[in-house]
Amino acid sequence: MSEWFIQQAETELGPISSTALLDRIRDGSICQSTMVRKNDSAWFQAGSVGGLFEAAAQSTTEYFCPQCKSKVRKPPCFCPKCKVELKYARPKVTEHPIPGMKRSEKPKPQKSASVGRWLQRIKSPGDQNRRR
Template sequence: MAEWYIQQLNAPEDLGPLRPSDLLKKVRSGDVKPDTLIRKDDSAWFHASEVGGLFEAAMRPTIEYFCPQCNHPVTEPPVMCSHCGREIRKARTQITENTISNGTRLPEQPGRSVQSWLKRKMLRRPGQGEA
């Protein structure tokens, strides 16, 4: 799984590693803005606005699944609940509409997937030609 890092100004260390879902939470809370420097795994630092689709992904609704027996969070069914051991074929769902706090404006760049963005950035590393 990819690990993300956030460069924190006036802090002794970078924040991370973060899972992709944690990075999206930071965008939604306003902690990551378009000019915030972030990186994926060991890539170079980039402004968050350069990561195609990041802010659009943060705005998409999220779906959480819960065991209908014990109400413990689970992954998308079919799955076994790690809390009560029940086999779940249909879970209780919760859909959350997301916004970005602090009035952060979406970058003007058209949305592209983060995966395709990273592939393009990796191809442009020093000493390598563009594809």
């Protein structure tokens, strides 16, 4: 598991998890110029770590049992509290605006070349026949 470290006011904070790092970006305690490092790497400005702010800006979805309202994994699953098998759970989508970033500036995920190749491979056979 990756461990992140943060340099703030000549003090090194960490290790913290990737999730905690994203939460600190979302609450504004880490900005583009904050120095961070992963595991034993060199220090870098957070803004230069590819995909870091894009990951923090993406929305997240949590799921809740429709019967007891406790948090559950994405269905299908069992509710740990009421022990009911769930094929559906109530989703709660949370947007994560980055402090100081205008909504129009929100990073858009870019499709990588490998994702593009993967998408081409999974197209239906009818689509492949039309290209031939």
